Amino acid sequence: MTAAIASSARALGVEIRTNAAVDKVIVRGGRATGAALANGDELTARVVMSAADPKRSFLQFVDQQHFPDEFVQAIRDFRVRGSSGKVNIALSGLPDFTCLPGEGPLHRGAISISPSIEYVERAYDDAKYGNFSRQPYMDIIIPSMIDRDMAPPGHHVMSCFVQYAPYDVEGGWDDAKKEAFGETVISTIEKYAPNIRQVIVGKQVITPQDIERIAGITGGNIFHGELLLHQLFFMRPAPQWADFRTPLPGYYFGAAGAHPGGGVMGAAGRMAATEILKDWQ
Amino acid sequence: MTNPDILIVGAGHNGLVAAAYLAKAGKKVLVLEQRATAGGQLAGATLASGATVPGLHPAGQLRPAIVKELDLARHGLTTSAADAPYVSALPDGGLLRLVSSANDTATIEAIRRLSPRDAGRWPEFVGFMNRAAAFLDAAYSTNMPRLPRIELRADGLPLASLALQLRRMGGKDMFRVMRSLSMSAVELTEEWFESETLNAAIAGVAIHGVTLGSMSAGTGFTLIHNWLNRGGLAHRTSTGGPQGLTEALVKAVLANGGEIRTGAGVAQILVEHQRVLGVRLESGEEIKASTVVSEADPRRTLLGLVGAPELPPEFVWQTQSIRMRGSVAKLIVRTDGRHGLPDGTVAIAPTLRYLERAYDSTKYGEMSQDPYLEVTTLGADVMVHFQFATYALRNADWGSMRPELEKRALDTLALHFPAFKGSIQSVQSITPVDLEQIVGPDRRRPQSRPADPRPDFLHAAVAGLVESPHPDRRPVSLRFGPAWRWRHQWHPGSQRGAPVAEGLAFCGLGGATRCEAKRHAAAARWPPPRPTTDSSRAPPASG
Ligand SMILES: Cc1cc2nc3c(=O)[nH]c(=O)nc-3n(C[C@H](O)[C@H](O)[C@H](O)COP(=O)(O)OP(=O)(O)OC[C@H]3O[C@@H](n4cnc5c(N)ncnc54)[C@H](O)[C@@H]3O)c2cc1C
Ligand SMILES: Cc1cc2nc3c(=O)[nH]c(=O)nc-3n(C[C@H](O)[C@H](O)[C@H](O)COP(=O)(O)OP(=O)(O)OC[C@H]3O[C@@H](n4cnc5c(N)ncnc54)[C@H](O)[C@@H]3O)c2cc1C
Numbered sequence: 038m039t040a041a042i043a044s045s046a047r048a049l050g051v052e053i054r055t056n057a058a059v060d061k062v063i064v065r066g067g068r069a070t071g072a073a074l075a076n077g078d079e080l081t082a083r084v085v086m087s088a089a090d091p092k093r094s095f096l097q098f099v100d101q102q103h104f105p106d107e108f109v110q111a112i113r114d115f116r117v118r119g120s121s122g123k124v125n126i127a128l129s130g131l132p133d134f135t136c137l138p139g140e141g142p143l144h145r146g147a148i149s150i151s152p153s154i155e156y157v158e159r160a161y162d163d164a165k166y167g168n169f170s171r172q173p174y175m176d177i178i179i180p181s182m183i184d185r186d187m188a189p190p191g192h193h194v195m196s197c198f199v200q201y202a203p204y205d206v207e208g209g210w211d212d213a214k215k216e217a218f219g220e221t222v223i224s225t226i227e228k229y230a231p232n233i234r235q236v237i238v239g240k241q242v243i244t245p246q247d248i249e250r251i252a253g254i255t256g257g258n259i260f261h262g263e264l265l266l267h268q269l270f271f272m273r274p275a276p277q278w279a280d281f282r283t284p285l286p287g288y289y290f291g292a293a294g295a296h297p298g299g300g301v302m303g304a305a306g307r308m309a310a311t312e313i314l315k316d317w318q
Numbered sequence: 319m320t321n322p323d324i325l326i327v328g329a330g331h332n333g334l335v336a337a338a339y340l341a342k343a344g345k346k347v348l349v350l351e352q353r354a355t356a357g358g359q360l361a362g363a364t365l366a367s368g369a370t371v372p373g374l375h376p377a378g379q380l381r382p383a384i385v386k387e388l389d390l391a392r393h394g395l396t397t398s399a400a401d402a403p404y405v406s407a408l409p410d411g412g413l414l415r416l417v418s419s420a421n422d423t424a425t426i427e428a429i430r431r432l433s434p435r436d437a438g439r440w441p442e443f444v445g446f447m448n449r450a451a452a453f454l455d456a457a458y459s460t461n462m463p464r465l466p467r468i469e470l471r472a473d474g475l476p477l478a479s480l481a482l483q484l485r486r487m488g489g490k491d492m493f494r495v496m497r498s499l500s501m502s503a504v505e506l507t508e509e510w511f512e513s514e515t516l517n518a519a520i521a522g523v524a525i526h527g528v529t530l531g532s533m534s535a536g537t538g539f540t541l542i543h544n545w546l547n548r549g550g551l552a553h554r555t556s557t558g559g560p561q562g563l564t565e566a567l568v569k570a571v572l573a574n575g576g577e578i579r580t581g582a583g584v585a586q587i588l589v590e591h592q593r594v595l596g597v598r599l600e601s602g603e604e605i606k607a608s609t610v611v612s613e614a615d616p617r618r619t620l621l622g623l624v625g626a627p628e629l630p631p632e633f634v635w636q637t638q639s640i641r642m643r644g645s646v647a648k649l650i651v652r653t654d655g656r657h658g659l660p661d662g663t664v665a666i667a668p669t670l671r672y673l674e675r676a677y678d679s680t681k682y683g684e685m686s687q688d689p690y691l692e693v694t695t696l697g698a699d700v701m702v703h704f705q706f707a708t709y710a711l712r713n714a715d716w717g718s719m720r721p722e723l724e725k726r727a728l729d730t731l732a733l734h735f736p737a738f739k740g741s742i743q744s745v746q747s748i749t750p751v752d753l754e755q756i757v758g759p760d761r762r763r764p765q766s767r768p769a770d771p772r773p774d775f776l777h778a779a780v781a782g783l784v785e786s787p788h789p790d791r792r793p794v795s796l797r798f799g800p801a802w803r804w805r806h807q808w809h810p811g812s813q814r815g816a817p818v819a820e821g822l823a824f825c826g827l828g829g830a831t832r833c834e835a836k837r838h839a840a841a842a843r844w845p846p847p848r849p850t851t852d853s854s855r856a857p858p859a860s861g
Contacts, residue, residue, distance in 0.1 A: 107490065114509050155682065162678055165533055166671060266500035266535070276493035 038301070062087070062098045062288060069099075069288035084287055084313055088306065091115055091262055091274040091294035092255040095283070104284045111275035115268060115294070119245030119257030120164055122202030124222045126195040127188070127239035131179070132230035145182045150175040150225060164201030169218050172225055174200045192238070197222055204245035204257045215242045260299025261292055269298060281309040282316075289313055319577045322348040325597055325605060326825070327584045327623070328613035330358020334567035334578075335380070336611055336825040338388050341574035348605070349576065350597065352583030357564035358613075363756040369746050371650050374756070376663075376694040376701055377553035378560045381455065388570045395566035396556050403662035404551035406519035407734040409669075413660060414519055418550025420444040432513035443510050444550075449487060450495045451546035456483050458546075501538035504670055514669055522667030522690060523551050525705065529643040531677030532670055552663040553694060587612070587623045587822065594821030597623075611823045616640055619824065645680045647707035648748040649727050655698040658737035666691040666730055676706055683712025685719060689726055700738075702727050709750035716749040723747055 043053060058075040062085050071081035087094035095104065095112045137143050151157050151174050160170035176198040181187040187194050199222055206214060219242040226233045245257025254261055262268060271279045279296045281289050291309025293299035324340055326333045329351035341347045355361045362372045385395060401422070406414040414432070417425045420441035430437035460480050463473035484492050498506050503524035507517035521532035524541035531537070548554060556562060571578060583600040587610055596606035612619040620629060620637045629637070651657075667673055667690055676686040685707045692703040704727050711719060724747050732739045748756070 116505065158681055165674060265505075267497035267505070267538075272493065272497060276497070277489065 086289035088292040117256035117258040119204035122199045123243040124197040125241040128193040130236040148177040167207035261294035281312040324609045325607040329356035333613040338570040341576035347576040349578040350582040360560035390566045393566040393569035402552040436511040498538040503532040503537040506538040522665040529645045532673045644709040645706040647704040649702035651700040652744045653741035657741040664693040680706035680708040716751040
């Protein structure tokens with residue numbers, strides 16, 4: 038999907054520069070006039086749009102003096118508690134689930150570990166007090182069942198989306214904590230697919246802090262900010278600034294932290310582009 | 319009374335308010351109350367043990383407009399004391415004493431010791447809460463439309479004026495109010511203050527009376543709701559207490575020519591061809607009337623008194639889905655007066671996590687190990703409000719858990735007030751099951767272990783995200799849950815008559831969710847414009 042969008046953009050004349058981290062948005066005469074990169078390069082442009090998360094976009098890229106206090110406060114109050122982790126597992130064979138033994142349609146579908154409402158609620162309770170879930174809710178897929186190129190023949194990749202793994206886990210995320218989290222995930226799967234340990238050949242544990250580091254999202258919140266009613270629609274990312282404009286002329290905002298929020302939709306990007314064109318006189 | 323126009327089932331304060339307004343409008347109103355006394359949850363009670371308790375809660379205030387319009391001052395209702403303190407007992411033995419006023423210097427000084435920044439924000443917070451509560455007050459006296467239909471004059475104008483009121487608050491407050499409603503108490507308080515002690519004290523009020531935790535979405539709304547009902551964080555007790563309120567209302571009903579019969583439990587609301595005919599009492603006596611107003615809770619009214627066979631299946635399902643999770647217990651402790659408790663409303667709500675853990679237990683059918691308590695004193699009497707004591711205990715029943723309830727409450731209090739235990743002379747506890755029996759059990763169910771309805775004293779959980787049932791301004795239909803569903807099914811072109819029962823209206827908390835009962839009186843205004851072929855069945859014309 039990414040390749041297709043990038044290719045479409047290039048075909049229309051867009052240039053994409055990777056390894057080009059933005060340090061600051063350049064402001065001159067009360068307008069955004071370009072971006073200063075971390076490597077010292079400065080680029081000028083008539084319009085700058087941030088597709089990073091709101092905290093970076095408004096508290097890091099731009100000096101606070103360019104925004105009204107109320108706006109800065111609203112962005113500070115914007116909740117970005119990351120709470121999902123990820124465990125990717127490389128397998129030498131398929132997990133055999135006791136509920137549906139043998140290879141079957143479930144291996145091609147979505148596998149949910151959410152046996153009861155109470156189970157899911159208790160998983161959440163742990164996170165409320167700063168711990169990862171002792172018995173986590175999991176959303177598992179085995180993409181190599183669909184895309185055979187992802188693993189050698191007979192081998193598979195199992196992607197486990199895990200809740201809850203709080204960003205600011207009590208005591209912090211160190212190697213031991215990460216290992217314990219991975220182990221919890223595997224022993225949970227083992228209850229449903231007892232052969233899992235025999236087929237594991239490798240695993241990768243990703244915490245919200247890793248998501249923050251890898252994907253550049255403050256708080257490691259996969260939606261660039263929680264999907265809470267009070268920070269959605271005309272209040273995302275801040276009341277009065279949900280139309281992709283920002284208090285800084287020439288500076289636009291069009292990512293998951295904007296209306297209509299996170300998830301792979303492309304809606305924010307599309308609407309932001311439309312609004313930028315409206316202002317283009 | 320012969321040939322009453324209107325029967326009201328239940329003499330709780332909402333039933334009495336509706337009765338007074340209707341009687342004032344010249345209707346012949348008869349109130350039927352199953353208990354020996356009027357007042358509903360505001361009245362005292364005799365427990366199964368034979369012990370009597372003076373009242374179930376310390377305070378309660380009617381909306382000022384009701385006090386005025388029913389002239390309750392003339393009927394003996396006194397005004398409440400303002401600026402009562404709200405006191406949070408802290409783990410270190412200290413007390414955080416808050417007066418819900420923007421310029422109480424002692425309060426600001428007390429907060430300053432926790433956080434100078436918070437002390438600076440307190441006046442703004444109090445101002446905001448008062449304005450938010452005022453907006454809620456306006457919303458509570460606005461009739462809600464029967465969506466999806468909106469009648470321009472009847473619904474549109476009141477709603478537009480409400481929206482205008484919100485808009486007039488100015489951008490900042492408007493957004494704050496809108497955001498606060500769906501927030502959790504933790505989110506709301508953390509936007510204002512950094513001191514967890516202060517936030518937890520406030521969050522206690524937010525979760526008071528609801529089966530939600532301080533981290534649950536919607537407790538921002540319940541904070542504003544309780545702030546409105548209390549006039550701040552603390553209860554404001556009036557002389558005579560809730561009992562005085564009931565007495566004034568009873569006098570207002572009688573003075574306007576209404577009649578109240580106690581010991582008159584309604585067993586059935588009589589319905590024929592979706593038209594209300596009257597009621598049958600438990601004694602077997604039948605009383606005819608073209609309008610019946612119920613203030614029993616929605617489930618009991620519809621499934622118990624009307625009966626599922628009379629209702630559209632979809633509607634029965636919606637009624638069954640109304641959340642009524644009771645989780646409050648109560649202790650009334652008689653002491654020798656040397657209990658050592660301060661005046662005002664005392665809360666045991668030391669940290670946000672403490673409150674949240676107290677709530678967690680109720681999700682799994684347990685009683686809080688370390689409960690959230692709210693305590694008020696009346697001389698030597700100490701009234702303890704205990705959350706969370708879930709009605710539906712999972713591995714125990716309230717018959718055997720009573721000693722444990724008392725122990726946990728008293729131990730928790732003693733931790734903060736060392737003199738308390740030594741001062742105790744007697745303890746009476748009210749479990750959620752007792753509460754249900756006091757405020758009216760569903761008598762058609764075995765008493766031993768009723769599964770349903772559960773005693774939610776707000777008659778259906780008040781939470782921002784829970785749909786509350788509400789009455790129509792016309793008594794021809796009751797609406798619970800998303801009305802459009804059954805309207806489409808049962809009301810095509812309005813020709814089929816009422817979906818539930820014509821002539822049945824609703825005035826309890828399940829209908830209003832609060833003490834605003836004025837509009838329920840208006841709800842019974844006749845006639846509903848309705849095509850009818852049988853004129854003898856048509857409701858009487860309005861006076
Ligand atoms: C583990 C996980 C599982 C998910 N599951 C699903 C799912 O099943 N379904 C679904 O719909 N969504 C899912 N999501 C959410 C979805 O991926 C995101 O909401 C969405 O990709 C956000 O898109 P975006 O374009 O707004 O931002 P992003 O994709 O986060 O892009 C932001 C970009 O900005 C870059 N950036 C940040 N700072 C700078 C800087 N200073 N200079 C230059 N570049 C910078 C980042 O490197 C990044 O490339 C998941 C996310 C995660 C992490
Ligand atoms: C422990 C406790 C603490 C509370 N604390 C507060 C507080 O601090 N502040 C606050 O504002 N509110 C508080 N409340 C809630 C408040 O008391 C109630 O929400 C309110 O009193 C409900 O009033 P009502 O008139 O709608 O119904 P109720 O008072 O419940 O009255 C219903 C009446 O209907 C009668 N009835 C039921 N079925 C029948 C029948 N079949 N036939 C005849 N009669 C019938 C009942 O006997 C009862 O008298 C508290 C409640 C409790 C129990």
